[in-house]
Amino acid sequence: MAEEVLRLEGIRKSYNVGTPVESEVLHGIDLVLQVGEFCALMGPSGCGKTTLLNVMGLLDRPSAGKLFIKGAETSGLGDRGLTALRGHSIGFVFQYHHLLPAFTAVENVMMPMLVDRGRPDAAMRRRANELLESMALTPWRDNLAINMSGGQQQRVAVARALAMDPSLLLADEPTGNLDTKAAQGVFDMMREVNRRHGTTVLVVTHNHALAAQCGRIVELVDGRIVSDRHLPAAAQAAVEHTEETSQRR
Numbered sequence: 224m225a226e227e228v229l230r231l232e233g234i235r236k237s238y239n240v241g242t243p244v245e246s247e248v249l250h251g252i253d254l255v256l257q258v259g260e261f262c263a264l265m266g267p268s269g270c271g272k273t274t275l276l277n278v279m280g281l282l283d284r285p286s287a288g289k290l291f292i293k294g295a296e297t298s299g300l301g302d303r304g305l306t307a308l309r310g311h312s313i314g315f316v317f318q319y320h321h322l323l324p325a326f327t328a329v330e331n332v333m334m335p336m337l338v339d340r341g342r343p344d345a346a347m348r349r350r351a352n353e354l355l356e357s358m359a360l361t362p363w364r365d366n367l368a369i370n371m372s373g374g375q376q377q378r379v380a381v382a383r384a385l386a387m388d389p390s391l392l393l394a395d396e397p398t399g400n401l402d403t404k405a406a407q408g409v410f411d412m413m414r415e416v417n418r419r420h421g422t423t424v425l426v427v428t429h430n431h432a433l434a435a436q437c438g439r440i441v442e443l444v445d446g447r448i449v450s451d452r453h454l455p456a457a458a459q460a461a462v463e464h465t466e467e468t469s470q471r472r
């Protein structure tokens with residue numbers, strides 16, 4: 224039986240609770256992500272995608288419902304427990320990369336390890352360099368983030384999100400500000416991580432061409448899941464064939 228990374232049961236989220244403008248944004252979300260899935264989350268602007276990612280990523284608590292990370296229910300955890308679990312289980316990539324502009328690529332990737340372990344060491348730098356290499360960024364590793372292109376910065380952000388070797392990578396419109404080629408580049412890197420390391424990926428995107436390369440597409444409308452489709456193996460195989468062909472070139 225496949226192993227679960229994430230399970231949501233009846234997740235609800237309201238903002239401004241107890242005020243006259245209280246509003247419920249997520250109306251009971253049930254969703255399970257298995258180890259190794261590569262899943263797209265789609266839906267119109269304002270439907271609750273970011274809210275859902277923040278809840279999944281333990282950045283925000285649900286108003287109701289249960290959230291399990293690798294089978295363990297999380298509602299009993301305090302803020303410190305949630306922070307520790309998040310740090311070691313979940314990586315985030317945001318639409319705006321949130322890199323530290325005055326630091327180099329390698330320093331940005333080292334940052335989560337530094338926060339976790341307190342002081343820099345050779346192993347951290349080695350791990351950061353490996354991650355940058357896997358993102359095809361070795362020539363740029365000592366460049367300041369501010370001097371890199373949008374696509375390169377997002378690849379640094381993916382490398383940083385992987386620094387702690389998370390089971391789950393959550394990406395919120397990571398290619399939203401990129402041109403088609405740069406977007407495909409970032410997407411390919413996430414697919415490669417998923418394939419090589421079995422990292423479970425959930426990526427929010429409005430791009431149907433990218434979503435079609437995922438194994439599953441979940442659609443959210445007005446705070447409810449309205450469809451959840453596993454893509455046929457044929458579509459996946461077609462994508463993989465194209466990749467292999469382009470690698471041989």
Ligand SMILES: Nc1ncnc2c1ncn2[C@@H]1O[C@H](COP(=O)(O)OP(=O)(O)O)[C@@H](O)[C@H]1O
Binds near residue numbers: 248268273
């Ligand atoms: N911190 C907040 N306080 C109040 N309302 C919020 C907050 N964050 C988001 N919302 C509202 O929740 C709804 C869903 O937002 P969001 O999750 O950002 O949607 P999406 O990412 O799909 O565009 C929107 O109506 C938004 O205005």
Ligand SMILES: [Mg+2]
Binds near residue numbers: 273274
């Ligand atoms: Mg959003």
